[in-house]
Amino acid sequence: MSDRLLKLTLQVWRQKGPNEPGHFERYTCDTVSEHMSFLEMLDVVNEGLLVQGKDPIAFDHDCREGICGACGMVINGVAHGPRAATTTCQLHMRHFKDGDQIVIEPWRASAFPVWKDLVVDRSAFDRIIQAGGYVSVRTGSAPDANETAVPKTDAELALDAASCIGCGACVAACPNASASLFTAAKVAHLGLLPQGQAERQQRVLQMVAQMDAEGFGHCTNHNECEAVCPKQISVRFIARMNRDFLRALLTADEPSRLRRKPA
Numbered sequence: 001m002s003d004r005l006l007k008l009t010l011q012v013w014r015q016k017g018p019n020e021p022g023h024f025e026r027y028t029c030d031t032v033s034e035h036m037s038f039l040e041m042l043d044v045v046n047e048g049l050l051v052q053g054k055d056p057i058a059f060d061h062d063c064r065e066g067i068c069g070a071c072g073m074v075i076n077g078v079a080h081g082p083r084a085a086t087t088t089c090q091l092h093m094r095h096f097k098d099g100d101q102i103v104i105e106p107w108r109a110s111a112f113p114v115w116k117d118l119v120v121d122r123s124a125f126d127r128i129i130q131a132g133g134y135v136s137v138r139t140g141s142a143p144d145a146n147e148t149a150v151p152k153t154d155a156e157l158a159l160d161a162a163s164c165i166g167c168g169a170c171v172a173a174c175p176n177a178s179a180s181l182f183t184a185a186k187v188a189h190l191g192l193l194p195q196g197q198a199e200r201q202q203r204v205l206q207m208v209a210q211m212d213a214e215g216f217g218h219c220t221n222h223n224e225c226e227a228v229c230p231k232q233i234s235v236r237f238i239a240r241m242n243r244d245f246l247r248a249l250l251t252a253d254e255p256s257r258l259r260r261k262p263a
């Protein structure tokens with residue numbers, strides 16, 4: 001396979017730590033193969049910086065297969081870059097042209113403080129999950145679980161919701177930095193299943209309360225979240241979460257309503 005080499009100019013956000021001011025730095029690279037992934041391109045730039053004794057660009061990644069959600073960054077103003085339904089690690093350099101200038105920034109949201117360069121602290125998402133993203137019923141082993149019939153449409157919808165990888169692109173793209181799409185996906189994937197019914201009310205109340213406590217904004221239906229979501233989670237899940245939330249608020253017993261208040 002022949003290699004087309006690209007010469008690129010990068011403008012990369014550099015920031016030493018959460019309380020340090022950040023700035024853009026310019027790098028040029030002329031050894032980028034079109035077959036590289038975006039992260040491999042950054043690896044090449046970092047090797048060059050290391051040879052020069054400079055601090056490499058910090059960026060988050062783990063699986064590099066589009067399944068862990070670690071690798072998010074804003075590329076030319078778009079969370080995860082120009083390809084729909086594609087995580088940054090699955091974005092390939094053949095989608096860029098020789099001579100392109102690429103601006104690379106971290107997620108921008110006060111609930112996701114920058115740790116360093118392109119790495120942000122997404123632990124707010126972990127705390128939303130801890131607030132209610134679990135079931136406490138015993139579901140048994142796989143054969144036992146298979147004995148609980150789930151309507152096909154519910155199972156498929158639950159799987160769609162469960163495909164959320166917690167990357168945070170929805171927050172980064174939203175003008176309100178709302179985490180509604182992420183939270184709605186997590187509320188729905190358990191709330192659609194029989195095993196998730198016992199805690200359904202408590203789950204939505206507590207997860208929405210935690211989302212608010214973390215400082216995420218409210219959803220005002222811009223739908224930017226759905227547009228950038230690499231797993232194409234539908235905003236319909238937000239409507240489902242809002243319905244569940246209202247129903248829970250109106251019908252929950254007093255202890256559940258009280259538990260809604262974040263610690």
Ligand code: SF4
Pocket residue numbers: 163164165166167168169170171181182185225228229230231232233
């Ligand atoms: S809803 Fe989509 S964009 Fe938001 S965290 Fe989940 S996978 Fe990422």
Ligand code: FES
Pocket residue numbers: 060061062063064065066067068069070071072087088089090165
């Ligand atoms: S590194 Fe895991 S989704 Fe990109």
